[in-house]
Amino acid sequence: MHRGTSYLSINRDDxxxxxxxxxxxxxSNSVLRGVGCLILGAAAVFLLSPAPNTHPGGVGxxxxxxxxxxxxxxxxxxERTRKLPVRVQSLLAQSQIVGNHLEEVKEGKKTVEEIxxxxxxxxxxxxxxxxxxxxxxxxxxxxxxxxxxxxxxxxSAPMNLSEVLDFLQSFLKKLNSSNMKNKRATYHGxxxxxHDLVVKFLYPWDQEYLHRMLARREDGSVFLSVVSFRDExxxxxxxxxxxxxxxxxxxxxxxxxxxxxDDKCRSGVLDGGKMEDVKSDPNCYAQFCSSEIxxxxxxxxxxxxxxxxxxxxxxxxxxxYFASKLWMGEQWYMQIDSHMTFLQDWxxxxxxxLKAAPSEKPVISHYPPxxxxxxxxxxxxxxxxLCGPIFATSDLESQIIRLEGSNNYDSVKLDTPRFAPFVAAxxxxxxxxxxxxxxxxxxxxxxxxxxxIHLSAxxxxxxxxxxxxxxxxxxxxxxxxxxxxxxxxxxxxxxFGVHSPLEMLVLNRIKYQLGYPEAAxxxxxxxxxxxxxxxxxxxxxxxxxxxxxxxxxNMNTKEVTYTAWCETGVPPPGFExxxxxxxx
Numbered sequence: 001m002h003r004g005t006s007y008l009s010i011n012r013d014d015x016x017x018x019x020x021x022x023x024x025x026x027x028s029n030s031v032l033r034g035v036g037c038l039i040l041g042a043a044a045v046f047l048l049s050p051a052p053n054t055h056p057g058g059v060g061x062x063x064x065x066x067x068x069x070x071x072x073x074x075x076x077x078x079e080r081t082r083k084l085p086v087r088v089q090s091l092l093a094q095s096q097i098v099g100n101h102l103e104e105v106k107e108g109k110k111t112v113e114e115i116x117x118x119x120x121x122x123x124x125x126x127x128x129x130x131x132x133x134x135x136x137x138x139x140x141x142x143x144x145x146x147x148x149x150x151x152x153x154x155x156s157a158p159m160n161l162s163e164v165l166d167f168l169q170s171f172l173k174k175l176n177s178s179n180m181k182n183k184r185a186t187y188h189g190x191x192x193x194x195h196d197l198v199v200k201f202l203y204p205w206d207q208e209y210l211h212r213m214l215a216r217r218e219d220g221s222v223f224l225s226v227v228s229f230r231d232e233x234x235x236x237x238x239x240x241x242x243x244x245x246x247x248x249x250x251x252x253x254x255x256x257x258x259x260x261x262d263d264k265c266r267s268g269v270l271d272g273g274k275m276e277d278v279k280s281d282p283n284c285y286a287q288f289c290s291s292e293i294x295x296x297x298x299x300x301x302x303x304x305x306x307x308x309x310x311x312x313x314x315x316x317x318x319x320x321y322f323a324s325k326l327w328m329g330e331q332w333y334m335q336i337d338s339h340m341t342f343l344q345d346w347x348x349x350x351x352x353x354l355k356a357a358p359s360e361k362p363v364i365s366h367y368p369p370x371x372x373x374x375x376x377x378x379x380x381x382x383x384x385x386l387c388g389p390i391f392a393t394s395d396l397e398s399q400i401i402r403l404e405g406s407n408n409y410d411s412v413k414l415d416t417p418r419f420a421p422f423v424a425a426x427x428x429x430x431x432x433x434x435x436x437x438x439x440x441x442x443x444x445x446x447x448x449x450x451x452x453i454h455l456s457a458x459x460x461x462x463x464x465x466x467x468x469x470x471x472x473x474x475x476x477x478x479x480x481x482x483x484x485x486x487x488x489x490x491x492x493x494x495x496f497g498v499h500s501p502l503e504m505l506v507l508n509r510i511k512y513q514l515g516y517p518e519a520a521x522x523x524x525x526x527x528x529x530x531x532x533x534x535x536x537x538x539x540x541x542x543x544x545x546x547x548x549x550x551x552x553x554n555m556n557t558k559e560v561t562y563t564a565w566c567e568t569g570v571p572p573p574g575f576e577x578x579x580x581x582x583x584x
Contacts, residue, residue: 159212161304164325167205172312174201179311179493187502188526190494194314194445195528202442203532210439214329216432220250222347223330223432227256227319228338230310230484233477234284235291237340238303242293246348253303254326256319257284258486260310266492268484275488281310284338304328311493313486314445316425321440333432335425340368341475343375349473350429357417358578359465363430365423366468367406371475378472382410385468386422387566389551391558392449398504399558400511401453409567412584417467418569419578421551422456427474430464438462441536443509443529446490446502450510457514460547462539465575505529513537515544515555550574 174197182193224241228234234257242248259281260266267278285305289298297303304326313319320335327333332351343349353364366386369378386406391399403422410418438458444451459466487499509529511519521530538544548554550572552561565571571578 157212158214158329159209161326161328164209165304165306168306168322168325171197171202171205172308175314176309176312183494185494187498187505190446190498190502191505192526192528195443195531198442199531206439206442207535209325210436213436214327217329217331219331220247220351221330222247222251222332222334222351223327224251224253225320225323225326225333225335226253226338227258227316227323228284229258229313229316229319229486230260230281231284231338232282233339235282235287237336237338238284238288239291239293240340240342241346242297242302244342244344244346246345248297251302251347252328252330254306254323255285255303256306256308256323256326258308258310258313258319259283260484265310266484266488268482268488270482310484310489313489315447315486317440317447317451318442318445320425320451321442321444324435324440327432327435330432333428333430333434335428336474337426337476339371339477339480340427341371341375343379343473346473350469353417353467353469354429354431356415356470357465357467358581359467361431361433361462361464362417363423363428363434363459363464363466364417364469365428365466366420366472367403367424368427368474368476369472371477373472373475375472375475380413381471382408382413383469383472384408385410385418385420385566385569386424387420389422389453389553389560391560396500396504397449398507398511399516400450400507401514401553402449403452410569413471414582414584415470416581417470418582419565419571419575420466420468421563421566421572422452423459423466425452425455426476434459434464438464438539439536441509443531443533443536444506446499447506447510448487448503450507454510454513456551457544457547458538460539461542461544463541509533515548517556546574 175194178193178197182189185193222245226234226237226241238253238255241253242251245251261280263280264277265280267276269275285298285303285307288294289303294303306322306326308319308322323335332354334347334350350364354362357364366384369375369384384406385408386403387409388404388406389401390404392402393399403424406424438455456466487503490499490502491497506529508519508524512521512524512530513533517523521527524530550563552563554561563572565573569582571582
């Protein structure tokens, strides 16, 4: 080629990278002059352009530059996240904003709330986007994970039953997989695996669910929460519930059925501490739905079933959590165990008692009499009331408060329910706003003790008043010797003996909320026990301190003070204006 010609020879290596082999001086000088001109031009444009809006808190702690371009240029929301690392893009797509902060949560360096509120601009979204809840982080303006995901998917309508069941079944599959991976884990490892799974999936969904709950209907409908763990009495419980309801067509059951469905299952602990192989558990749903009374109700959608494997059981509290999500707008909420007997018209009588209670937000609850009781005869007498708390002394119960003082204190039956200090988990009746205002906590797996005092305190501080029924409406199978227990399944799912220390670990979350000094945040590890704790804690209508004083509990000294008002059937301090209702 002629000597005066400028040229640039380019070859590529084996990886396709450019290699510049030769360039003439004339060409090099021309290139440099051109580049210089381009740089000067770009600088001029930058200096003359309007100042951009900037927001702190972007990825890496820098500033996010937000232009004033036509909004139509952002029709594809992915454009705003394509420059983020692939891992962050993946988290955003799955609404798992907290996912890359799990270690900080575990170590107590950050709380979920801090991450949520600090992540409003994570994907480069501006203030207006954050307020409208449509930013890609899946975090709405209220600070809850999941709201952004709902808006992003244009799902602002109430969540229907299919959506609920699809998600819960998907979560249980993930839980089952996690359990198998962590079969030999310590109790700390089991908690960590569960916590991480809930933070990634269940908690974001739960917050979305709470914002997409159906409106409460005013049609007299009743939602009955029934949780069954390998229980042969469950089919009869459903049968009696419908047979003896005054308005069975208005009764809808949310059934969480936890069964061993294998060909070979294990019994409960038998005499001598042995267990033996047994057949698979009775299918409560199938048996009821194939019965004469059950066919029409199952066909009409009156039984909503969530089926769980025995190995997926997380204890009665979490089973009630799952059952509560099967509520679909019914006016009244009732919660029972799966081994109950019923008085005729139990549903209408329960609602009548609620309406007769001197409170805008009443809850009727107690420990029912045993299943052998003649409920027709019992209806003539005042019902037992739950009065006496104690601090557990067993090392296995971590000094949690137990409720043991259920007695027939009243000689005269009244038409007005009497005030009570506590609720029982096995029989509870309220209007269904309770599910919205005092939602179940998804971070309380594996517990057996503690749920009743925790729920009682949350209800009272949320403005609910607790009452015993005027007379007993249900009976309860209390003695179930040799029947399978959920902690035995925990031992089979993981390792023998792991349940007790695991339960004591999780109980620290409840003890913190109840004000146990030894469960203060600076005293407890791992810090993940406090994840989202304020979302599912005490209410703001009344103080926890006032509640503990009224019921006679001192968390510092672990002492119980006899208050007398419950046992004598008079209103508690502060409710003296209702004394005339209880004069006999």
